[in-house]
Amino acid sequence: MSELGxxxxxxxxxxxxxxxxxxxxxxxxxxxxxxxxxxxxxxQREWRELLRHYVGRPTPLWRAERLADALDPxxxxxxxxxxKREDLCHxxxxxINNALGQVLLAKKLGKxxxxxxxxxxxxxVATATAAAVMGLPCEVYMGEVDIARQxxxxxxxxxxxxxxxxxxSGSRTLKDAMNExxxxxxxxxxxxxxxxxxxxxxxxxPTLVAELQRVIxxxxxxxxxxxxxxxxxxxxxxxxxxxxxxxxxxxxxxxDVALFGVEAAGEGVETGRHxxxxxxxxxxxxxxxxxxxxxxxxxxxxxxxxxSAGLDYPGVGPEHAALMRSGRARYLxxxxxxxxxxxxxxxxTEGILVALETAHAFARLADxxxxxxxxxxxxxxxxxxxxxxxxxxxxxxxxxxx
Amino acid sequence: xxxxxxxxxxxxxxxxGRPALIAYLTTGDPSLEDSLACARALLAAGADMLELGVPxxxxxxxxxxxxxxxxxxxxxxxxxxxxxGLAKRLRSESNAPLVLFTYLNPVLAFGQExxxxxxxxxGVDALLVVDLPAEEGAELRAALAAVEVAVxxxxxxxxxxxxxxxxxxxxxxxxxxxxxxGVTGLGDAPLGAAAERARAIAxxxxxxxxxxFGVDTPDKARALAAARVDGVVVGSAIVGTIAAAxxxxxxxxxxxxxxASLASAMK
Ligand SMILES: Cc1ncc(COP(=O)(O)O)c(C=O)c1O
Numbered sequence: 072m073s074e075l076g077x078x079x080x081x082x083x084x085x086x087x088x089x090x091x092x093x094x095x096x097x098x099x100x101x102x103x104x105x106x107x108x109x110x111x112x113x114x115q116r117e118w119r120e121l122l123r124h125y126v127g128r129p130t131p132l133w134r135a136e137r138l139a140d141a142l143d144p145x146x147x148x149x150x151x152x153x154x155k156r157e158d159l160c161h162x163x164x165x166x167i168n169n170a171l172g173q174v175l176l177a178k179k180l181g182k183x184x185x186x187x188x189x190x191x192x193x194x195x196v197a198t199a200t201a202a203a204v205m206g207l208p209c210e211v212y213m214g215e216v217d218i219a220r221q222x223x224x225x226x227x228x229x230x231x232x233x234x235x236x237x238x239x240s241g242s243r244t245l246k247d248a249m250n251e252x253x254x255x256x257x258x259x260x261x262x263x264x265x266x267x268x269x270x271x272x273x274x275x276x277p278t279l280v281a282e283l284q285r286v287i288x289x290x291x292x293x294x295x296x297x298x299x300x301x302x303x304x305x306x307x308x309x310x311x312x313x314x315x316x317x318x319x320x321x322x323x324x325x326x327d328v329a330l331f332g333v334e335a336a337g338e339g340v341e342t343g344r345h346x347x348x349x350x351x352x353x354x355x356x357x358x359x360x361x362x363x364x365x366x367x368x369x370x371x372x373x374x375x376x377x378x379s380a381g382l383d384y385p386g387v388g389p390e391h392a393a394l395m396r397s398g399r400a401r402y403l404x405x406x407x408x409x410x411x412x413x414x415x416x417x418x419x420t421e422g423i424l425v426a427l428e429t430a431h432a433f434a435r436l437a438d439x440x441x442x443x444x445x446x447x448x449x450x451x452x453x454x455x456x457x458x459x460x461x462x463x464x465x466x467x468x469x470x471x472x473x
Numbered sequence: 474x475x476x477x478x479x480x481x482x483x484x485x486x487x488x489x490g491r492p493a494l495i496a497y498l499t500t501g502d503p504s505l506e507d508s509l510a511c512a513r514a515l516l517a518a519g520a521d522m523l524e525l526g527v528p529x530x531x532x533x534x535x536x537x538x539x540x541x542x543x544x545x546x547x548x549x550x551x552x553x554x555x556x557x558g559l560a561k562r563l564r565s566e567s568n569a570p571l572v573l574f575t576y577l578n579p580v581l582a583f584g585q586e587x588x589x590x591x592x593x594x595x596g597v598d599a600l601l602v603v604d605l606p607a608e609e610g611a612e613l614r615a616a617l618a619a620v621e622v623a624v625x626x627x628x629x630x631x632x633x634x635x636x637x638x639x640x641x642x643x644x645x646x647x648x649x650x651x652x653x654x655g656v657t658g659l660g661d662a663p664l665g666a667a668a669e670r671a672r673a674i675a676x677x678x679x680x681x682x683x684x685x686f687g688v689d690t691p692d693k694a695r696a697l698a699a700a701r702v703d704g705v706v707v708g709s710a711i712v713g714t715i716a717a718a719x720x721x722x723x724x725x726x727x728x729x730x731x732x733a734s735l736a737s738a739m740k
Contacts, residue, residue: 088609090606091534092640092651093629240540241531249533253534258654261631353582356576358533366578368582369582370579370580371530371578372530372578
């Protein structure tokens with residue numbers, strides 16, 4: 072494990088386990104399972120087999136020359152741009168790496184039922200898929216608003232045999248789906264595994280999910296060394312709860328590589344209608360972790376807003392809060408409009424429809440390249456985590472392009 | 474006073490040969506003035522102790538009844554600060570123990586440094602934080618211990634006997650046994666088993682243990698009293714009664730009659 076803090080489950084001052092006592096024994100069991108099950112050979116072999124033959128890993132690292140030309144025609148700032156193609160994973164996003172790992176673990180723990188929360192639906196589809204291939208029943212909680220804007224994924228989950236249960240409270244988005252999943256888990260904790268979809272929530276989830284997602288960064292690092300020689304100057308990923316970003320970052324944390332996360336600025340950070348938790352949040356506790364959260368003076372959680380359902384979360388994984396505090400990683404924001412423009416640009420230059428979540432990372436690429444090239448005094452070489460494909464977002468994109 | 478006020482209440486109930494009746498309401502639902510009036514009615518009708526719920530936007534351990542009350546209360550200006558104000562007014566007219574019931578985020582926003590003195594000023598005797606398990610919150614616990622305000626631990630059906638001592642370590646006032654694996658407001662909690670476990674915990678920890686979650690009728694309260702538990706918490710039934718009544722007068726009448734029938738069932 073690579074927790075930064077000394078206390079288990081803590082990254083500096085962030086992390087911990089803030090849940091009802093009813094759930095504590097299950098979290099302790101899961102934490103023990105990290106050492107006794109997940110990080111031992113038989114599990115790793117089985118999971119890696121699934122990643123290879125079922126998910127299609129390793130995913131390619133694609134050199135995006137036409138996009139680099141479009142972003143920086145003179146190529147003074149952007150030397151090389153390589154995309155880690157998580158969109159080519161089975162089910163279309165990085166979420167499957169985590170879902171297969173957790174459902175496999177749940178089976179080993181003797182759990183007979185899987186629950187999950189989902190925003191964009193990608194994690195719901197991934198969990199429903201993992202549950203189907205491993206023969207476990209699956210219930211997915213999804214905010215009513217997200218059910219409406221991510222209809223293709225709702226259909227996919229249902230076809231995969233999962234029950235999709237709408238979360239009707241609060242903002243009816245990802246955070247409310249997480250509340251409903253926690254309520255279900257408190258009630259059915261003896262039989263049910265809660266497959267958390269991001270590197271967020273109570274310990275051990277941020278560590279478990281990061282360990283399962285670091286396959287992204289490990290592969291990207293090895294592929295980059297092989298194809299590009301040396302290491303990238305900077306690594307970029309979008310941040311919702313932070314799982315694709317931490318999966319990418321973890322492999323590069325020990326290196327002299329700049330790390331950039333991009334959050335959703337929604338309609339603009341200054342409008343209050345955004346999901347820029349690291350940029351605008353305060354220290355608080357949400358969904359079991361001490362982290363940065365969007366919260367008012369009374370401690371009520373604020374609603375987050377983003378065109379992308381997968382970034383629309385008022386909390387963030389605790390390891391990102393710690394990476395920001397320590398200065399090891401930097402976090403920027405991109406607005407709805409910037410993300411939409413970036414999605415169009417990537418499609419036209421590279422022939423790839425990216426998820427709107429990922430489009431936020433693309434939207435800041437030119438700025439990051441400019442800044443890094445100034446620091447390095449040469450064009451920067453950048454690796455970006457292309458976390459998922461955009462088919463699910465076509466109706467939103469069409470709607471917004473009118 | 475503080476913890477001593479709680480100890481005295483359990484001693485008095487024990488002397489009468491009955492469990493303490495602990496009534497919960499969400500402060501600010503449907504308004505802070507209504508909550509004050511309802512709290513007075515709960516005490517007048519026979520509640521020995523009050524749990525004042527701080528509304529929270531994301532009450533992930535609560536069932537639909539209390540979650541909805543929380544949402545209404547926030548719209549009506551409910552908050553930790555408002556709950557403290559309510560406690561202060563109750564304290565000026567009653568000596569009944571007051572327990573503040575909250576999630577952690579409102580505490581963090583209020584400020585952990587300023588909370589102990591604020592609880593003292595408001596006359597609150599104990600704090601119960603749903604999402605603060607034994608392993609967390611050492612600083613807050615120490616600060617509250619210093620001012621004799623109890624932090625109430627929760628023991629759940631999933632808590633093993635091996636884990637139990639660490640959960641109740643250093644507890645004062647009382648221990649809360651959650652009768653069912655689930656969120657608040659369940660109607661089918663296994664109360665017989667709960668009473669048995671509660672008595673066992675009380676014997677081991679040498680502290681009163683109250684049973685809560687799922688007590689919603691006088692019959693259930695009577696059964697728990699017959700099983701000689703130290704206290705019974707009634708939450709969702711009261712909150713639901715407040716929500717169902719159309720105006721303040723009927724709200725007061727309804728909670729009065731519910732609590733009076735609960736109290737007499739436990740005699
Ligand atoms: C394609 C894609 N990228 C990114 C995210 C954001 O999640 P995380 O920050 O955990 O990677 C999501 C979430 O649904 C997603 O579907």
